[in-house]
Amino acid sequence: MILLSLLLLPLLAGALCLLAGQWARWLALLCMTACLLLGLQLLDGAQQASAASPWIAEFAVDWIRRLGIRFHLAVDGLSLLLILLTALSGLVAVAASWKEIENRAGLFYANLLWTLAGVMGIFLAQDLFLFFVCWEAMLVPMFLLINLWGHEGRLRASIKFFIFTQAGGLLLLTALLVLASLYASQTGQWSFAYKDLLQTEISDRLAWWLLLGFVLGFAVKLPTFPLHPWLPDAHSQASTGGSVILAAILLKTGAYGLIRFAVPLFPQAVEAMAPLAMSLGVASILYGAVLAFGQTDIKRLIACSSISHMGFVMLAVFAWNEWALQGAVMTLLAHGLSSAALFMLAGAIYARLHTRDMAVMGGLWRRMPAMAALAMFWTAATLGLPGLSNFVGEFLVLLGSFQVSVAFTTVAALGMVGAATYALLMMQRVFFGALPGEGPVAQAQLFDLDRREWLVFAGLAVLTVWLGIYPMAALQIAEPALQSILLLASQGGQP
Amino acid sequence: MTPAISPSDLPLILPLIILTVSTLVVMFQTAVRRHHATAALLTVLGLLAALASVFAVMASPQYQGPHLITPLLQLDGWVLYGWLLLLLVALGVSGLCWLYWRDSARPMEELYILLLCASLGACVLIASRHFAALFLGLELMSIALIAMLGYPLASEGDQKRPLEAALKYLVLSAVSSAVMLFGLALLYAETGSMDFAAVAGHLTLAEPQGLYLLMGTVLLVIGLGFKLSLVPFHLWTPDVYEGAPLPVVALLATLSKGAVLALLLRYASLAQLHLYPAIITGIGLLAVASMLIGNLLALMQDNPKRLLAYSSIAHMGYVLIAVLLSSSWAIEAAGLYLAAYLLMTLGAFAALSVLSAPQQEPQKLEDLRGLLWRQPVAGLTLIVMLLSLAGIPLTIGFVGKFYLVAAAVQGGFWLLISALIIGSVIGLFYYLRFVVVLIQAEAAPQAVKHCNLVGNTLLFGCVALVLLLGVSPGSLLAILRNIAASGF
Numbered sequence: 001m002i003l004l005s006l007l008l009l010p011l012l013a014g015a016l017c018l019l020a021g022q023w024a025r026w027l028a029l030l031c032m033t034a035c036l037l038l039g040l041q042l043l044d045g046a047q048q049a050s051a052a053s054p055w056i057a058e059f060a061v062d063w064i065r066r067l068g069i070r071f072h073l074a075v076d077g078l079s080l081l082l083i084l085l086t087a088l089s090g091l092v093a094v095a096a097s098w099k100e101i102e103n104r105a106g107l108f109y110a111n112l113l114w115t116l117a118g119v120m121g122i123f124l125a126q127d128l129f130l131f132f133v134c135w136e137a138m139l140v141p142m143f144l145l146i147n148l149w150g151h152e153g154r155l156r157a158s159i160k161f162f163i164f165t166q167a168g169g170l171l172l173l174t175a176l177l178v179l180a181s182l183y184a185s186q187t188g189q190w191s192f193a194y195k196d197l198l199q200t201e202i203s204d205r206l207a208w209w210l211l212l213g214f215v216l217g218f219a220v221k222l223p224t225f226p227l228h229p230w231l232p233d234a235h236s237q238a239s240t241g242g243s244v245i246l247a248a249i250l251l252k253t254g255a256y257g258l259i260r261f262a263v264p265l266f267p268q269a270v271e272a273m274a275p276l277a278m279s280l281g282v283a284s285i286l287y288g289a290v291l292a293f294g295q296t297d298i299k300r301l302i303a304c305s306s307i308s309h310m311g312f313v314m315l316a317v318f319a320w321n322e323w324a325l326q327g328a329v330m331t332l333l334a335h336g337l338s339s340a341a342l343f344m345l346a347g348a349i350y351a352r353l354h355t356r357d358m359a360v361m362g363g364l365w366r367r368m369p370a371m372a373a374l375a376m377f378w379t380a381a382t383l384g385l386p387g388l389s390n391f392v393g394e395f396l397v398l399l400g401s402f403q404v405s406v407a408f409t410t411v412a413a414l415g416m417v418g419a420a421t422y423a424l425l426m427m428q429r430v431f432f433g434a435l436p437g438e439g440p441v442a443q444a445q446l447f448d449l450d451r452r453e454w455l456v457f458a459g460l461a462v463l464t465v466w467l468g469i470y471p472m473a474a475l476q477i478a479e480p481a482l483q484s485i486l487l488l489a490s491q492g493g494q495p
Numbered sequence: 496m497t498p499a500i501s502p503s504d505l506p507l508i509l510p511l512i513i514l515t516v517s518t519l520v521v522m523f524q525t526a527v528r529r530h531h532a533t534a535a536l537l538t539v540l541g542l543l544a545a546l547a548s549v550f551a552v553m554a555s556p557q558y559q560g561p562h563l564i565t566p567l568l569q570l571d572g573w574v575l576y577g578w579l580l581l582l583l584v585a586l587g588v589s590g591l592c593w594l595y596w597r598d599s600a601r602p603m604e605e606l607y608i609l610l611l612c613a614s615l616g617a618c619v620l621i622a623s624r625h626f627a628a629l630f631l632g633l634e635l636m637s638i639a640l641i642a643m644l645g646y647p648l649a650s651e652g653d654q655k656r657p658l659e660a661a662l663k664y665l666v667l668s669a670v671s672s673a674v675m676l677f678g679l680a681l682l683y684a685e686t687g688s689m690d691f692a693a694v695a696g697h698l699t700l701a702e703p704q705g706l707y708l709l710m711g712t713v714l715l716v717i718g719l720g721f722k723l724s725l726v727p728f729h730l731w732t733p734d735v736y737e738g739a740p741l742p743v744v745a746l747l748a749t750l751s752k753g754a755v756l757a758l759l760l761r762y763a764s765l766a767q768l769h770l771y772p773a774i775i776t777g778i779g780l781l782a783v784a785s786m787l788i789g790n791l792l793a794l795m796q797d798n799p800k801r802l803l804a805y806s807s808i809a810h811m812g813y814v815l816i817a818v819l820l821s822s823s824w825a826i827e828a829a830g831l832y833l834a835a836y837l838l839m840t841l842g843a844f845a846a847l848s849v850l851s852a853p854q855q856e857p858q859k860l861e862d863l864r865g866l867l868w869r870q871p872v873a874g875l876t877l878i879v880m881l882l883s884l885a886g887i888p889l890t891i892g893f894v895g896k897f898y899l900v901a902a903a904v905q906g907g908f909w910l911l912i913s914a915l916i917i918g919s920v921i922g923l924f925y926y927l928r929f930v931v932v933l934i935q936a937e938a939a940p941q942a943v944k945h946c947n948l949v950g951n952t953l954l955f956g957c958v959a960l961v962l963l964l965g966v967s968p969g970s971l972l973a974i975l976r977n978i979a980a981s982g983f
Binding site: 063064065066067129132133136137139140144147148155158159162163166167170171173174177178180181184185 | 827882887888889893897898900901904905912916919920923924927928931934936967968969972973976
């Protein structure tokens with residue numbers, strides 16, 4: 001029941017938000033807090049999980065019997081961590097939009113909650129049809145979020161986002177249907193259940209093509225070079241709350257799909273595709289860093305840095321060993337926290353200066369020392385300073401991929417230098433240097449962080465430090481799930 | 496010598512009888528005293544009665560599976576399903592007609608007579624299993640539609656566009672009917688019988704298929720392809736849709752295409768076309784061409800009606816895939832997509848129609864800018880229908896496409912599936928462009944007609960069905976499975 005409520009609560013709260021008008025933000029806040037509490041409740045069950053039985057809770061009803069489609073939800077350690085991240089990001093997004101969204105606030109929070117409901121569905125779904133429906137269902141509310149409440153380039157950004165994601169989704173759908181139809185022809189019964197489809201016997205050649213379909217679908221979301229062009233536009237043109245949701249959560253759905261579905265379903269093809277995929281991952285790391293370095297728009301810089309970080313995840317997934325996967329999970333969590341904070345920071349700057357152009361900024365630490373200090377903290381987190389969670393993630397990823405390929409790991413490690421470059425550049429351009437005598441900085445009223453912003457930043461900072469010093473808190477929860485997935489893949493799906 | 500209809504068959508064709516009677520009643524009422532609202536009301540009542548009688552037939556003890564009524568018609572699950580869908584659509588369109596022309600000063604009663612005739616023709620067409628019945632139903636429907644297309648000729652304002660639309664449709668419809676007749680004649684020459692199943696008999700013979708059979712089938716497909724506006728017989732579609740009044744376009748897009756599609760499926764099934772590789776390849780090429788060209792040409796459209804016209808070409812391409820399948824999947828997938836297509840198209844045209852009046856239709860997408868904020872019900876309906884046409888999950892359009900792809904994967908039609916995917920991706924561009932215009936914050940200055948209660952109810956109904964069937968299509972799928980199991 002908890003699982004069903006995790007899905008239904010945002011859906012219903014979203015519908016209520018339509019009628020709530022100015023009270024919508026309180027409703028959204030309540031809903032997300034409730035989801036977080038529900039997720040925390042599931043943590044107790046996580047202690048009993050083991051590699052043999054990693055599932056903490058399950059819920060299943062028949063849906064479309066003709067095709068063997070069931071409404072099947074289940075949560076294990078991996079899903080649980082991501083659900084907690086979702087709820088947390090939802091809270092941050094609501095907090096970020098608190099004062100920013102005044103026009104049609106009810107509809108905004110409704111779309112926000114519906115997107116999050118879709119994301120919850122993705123992390124909980126055990127039936128691939130349900131997974132796909134949730135995958136697509138989060139597209140339309142997100143599209144509306146960018147299109148209606150975004151900045152000046154929102155039209156193009158929202159359309160790009162939609163088309164890229166939908167095209168990837170259609171490839172995913174075809175691969176999925178071929179797999180399901182293969183299963184049906186082998187067993188005489190239709191089923192879209194994850195557990196059933198794992199046992200389909202696929203020829204190597206076909207497995208490669210199906211894996212390609214799945215990987216392309218998920219790589220668009222991740223995003224991996226060269227499927228990344230939608231990301232800088234979408235992240236920079238969305239409002240702060242939209243950017244937080246996009247960066248902190250939507251990117252993670254691609255990674256989740258790769259870990260949970262793409263690799264375990266076609267393990268034999270993963271080895272064949274690994275060189276290509278890992279090189280694309282490394283390319284993302286480096287290209288993302290190069291892109292970020294060249295940006296003048298602060299939000300675009302943070303967006304391009306996301307491409308770079310997610311490149312590590314792509315590398316880790318195709319390295320496919322325990323260290324790499326743990327690193328991937330850690331990177332997902334850490335990046336979720338840090339990118340949420342960075343986008344909120346950018347939003348705070350935009351709220352005061354009404355510009356995102358770093359060329360006109362400078363010397364802001366003199367007026368807003370608290371914000372500058374926290375920005376320095378998050379910069380350190382992004383570039384992977386040891387002691388903070390991002391470092392743990394990247395370290396484990398590199399350790400894991402080193403087992404598989406020294407060359408890729410070496411090149412990927414250069415990405416960490418790149419991260420330092422753009423992160424410190426952003427810090428220097430915005431906060432340090434001389435205070436401009438004219439332009440937006442001189443004309444704006446630069447008040448330091450208010451209570452709401454303090455709360456969010458402090459909370460995220462505490463989590464980042466805690467996960468950086470004691471990563472086992474998260475890795476312990478994910479361990480049974482990851483071990484079970486590794487087992488599934490190595491056995492070719494036979495339990 | 497030919498057996499006439501026996502008295503026990505009469506209850507089974509009750510819907511057809513009721514439609515005929517309603518036509519006569521409305522004719523009578525018009526002759527006695529002209530009154531627009533009364534004619535509309537009588538039409539609606541007649542269609543409701545016909546709808547109720549379909550349920551009565553299903554429940555009646557005389558109906559126990561496929562039943563021949565004279566050699567011309569056969570009643571079975573597919574026919575009843577088709578009647579249900581088409582009568583619902585006709586009901587919706589009659590409501591739209593009343594809404595559209597309710598302030599018109601001109602006499603509009605004949606429109607309803609023609610509407611009932613078209614419905615009757617469509618119902619006969621679906622039930623046919625004989626070339627004579629096919630032609631009868633097709634022509635009755637087409638001729639009624641031709642007159643409806645040009646109907647507002649004597650009305651106020653610009654008369655050229657509807658006239659152009661009607662004449663185009665008349666000429667091309669006549670030519671296609673002539674071509675089809677020739678094809679039917681060739682088939683008769685080859686098989687010696689006008690029954691659909693006779694063709695199947697000839698296809699299963701050991702000798703290679705004769706030229707007459709090939710040419711006959713090709714010409715028949717051409718004739719039907721015109722009505723379905725498949726590429727390359729589609730050139731009339733955008734012009735006719737643009738020129739004709741919206742409710743009639745709605746009828747054309749739903750009733751006419753739906754009936755011909757249902758018939759094509761029956762014909763393909765009874766004549767066992769899947770045994771004839773050359774024809775399968777030909778229909779496959781038609782499908783691919785329609786999917787790709789329909790979507791590509793829609794990209795450049797600015798007129799909402801033309802855009803929907805091209806999108807309907809593409810959708811007919813999609814559903815043609817089902818005709819190629821030989822198994823029970825064909826009936827299920829085609830039946831599902833038929834229902835989905837009819838609902839989506841009716842909803843989209845209904846949303847446009849309730850906002851319009853004669854000579855006051857939206858000519859450009861810009862005229863609908865910000866519709867969601869000005870007229871939430873119509874705007875929301877249009878958005879939901881467009882998303883459904885694009886195949887976004889949680890709508891019936893997605894379920895239809897999903898089923899279609901699942902069925903095609905079973906049959907191994909990889910080229911068709913690729914075309915469907917490419918077409919869908921192209922379709923996203925223009926559907927999205929349309930949706931974006933509708934949600935723009937700055938509304939267009941041109942005022943649109945305000946929606947009244949009847950219109951709102953109709954739109955709500957369409958949206959509710961599209962979303963409900965999209966989320967839980969189980970009941971519909973169960974019905975279709977029964978139909979497929981009981982067979983033709």
